[in-house]
Amino acid sequence: MKPAYLRRIRRKPAASNDNPVFRKEGQTENTFFGETAPGAFFQPTATIQRKCAKCEDEDKQAHELTHVVQQSKGAQGSKSVQRKDAKPAKPKQPVVVCDRSVVAAVRQEAFLKAQVTMFRLRGVHPNLGAYQQREAYNLARRTISRSLSLDQTIDIIEKMVTVLSSNERVECGPEIDACSDWNAYVVGNRPPMHTCNKFFDLSHDEQVKTILHEAAHAVGIGEPGKEAYIFGFDCSNPTLGSFDTADSWAYFVLCASHTT
Numbered sequence: 001m002k003p004a005y006l007r008r009i010r011r012k013p014a015a016s017n018d019n020p021v022f023r024k025e026g027q028t029e030n031t032f033f034g035e036t037a038p039g040a041f042f043q044p045t046a047t048i049q050r051k052c053a054k055c056e057d058e059d060k061q062a063h064e065l066t067h068v069v070q071q072s073k074g075a076q077g078s079k080s081v082q083r084k085d086a087k088p089a090k091p092k093q094p095v096v097v098c099d100r101s102v103v104a105a106v107r108q109e110a111f112l113k114a115q116v117t118m119f120r121l122r123g124v125h126p127n128l129g130a131y132q133q134r135e136a137y138n139l140a141r142r143t144i145s146r147s148l149s150l151d152q153t154i155d156i157i158e159k160m161v162t163v164l165s166s167n168e169r170v171e172c173g174p175e176i177d178a179c180s181d182w183n184a185y186v187v188g189n190r191p192p193m194h195t196c197n198k199f200f201d202l203s204h205d206e207q208v209k210t211i212l213h214e215a216a217h218a219v220g221i222g223e224p225g226k227e228a229y230i231f232g233f234d235c236s237n238p239t240l241g242s243f244d245t246a247d248s249w250a251y252f253v254l255c256a257s258h259t260t
Helices: 046-085 100-122 129-143 150-163 197-201 204-218 246-256
Strands: 170-172 184-187 190-195
Touching (some): 184 204, 204 246
Antiparallel strands (some): 184 190
16 A cells, blocks of 8 residues: 655745734834834834923923013013104294394494494584583483483493494394294393394384394393383483383484484
């Protein structure tokens, strides 16, 4: 009897559980070094996930903090801009009206009248000196003060002549608040004399009288900030003023320079 041979049939091996396709979650596999590694190698563990969640919270907090800092800087910048805009604007200076040719002509005529008055008070005329001196001095006592001496009168008129001797002692402006009432002014009873805008609206004779008035102030007549005026003055019948009234000296010069 022949021995019976078993027929071996090569079967296709069944799908192994080692195949990644059939690997179950949590199943280990051999690594290159023969050690086992977690099945879900590329997925973070629960510890790593908790760490990332904490990092995410920190990132959110840092992001919010950045916004707060930016808004704080923006608020500071806006405040600085507001402070810059809050600076008060400089007030505009009034426009000064000036005609130097008019000023020069008026100043020259006022100077000549004061000079003629001084010559008459000194009696310098070769033939009429004594008569002119007497008439001028009597006019001063009837116009300014009855107690006025001849030397006092000459001293004031000579100083007025000096003030009126140069165009540099008459300036246009500045236009101060008092120019709403005044035609001209001096500061601290000293030259220069300053014209207001209203000065150029006056007639020529009124301009000459105004400059003589201010020349009297410039040599110390009157108190700074105080003023007194004489209205309706008549040289043939003068109004008695006072030593400290600039109008009295201005009218005296106008009347004395016209007498013969």
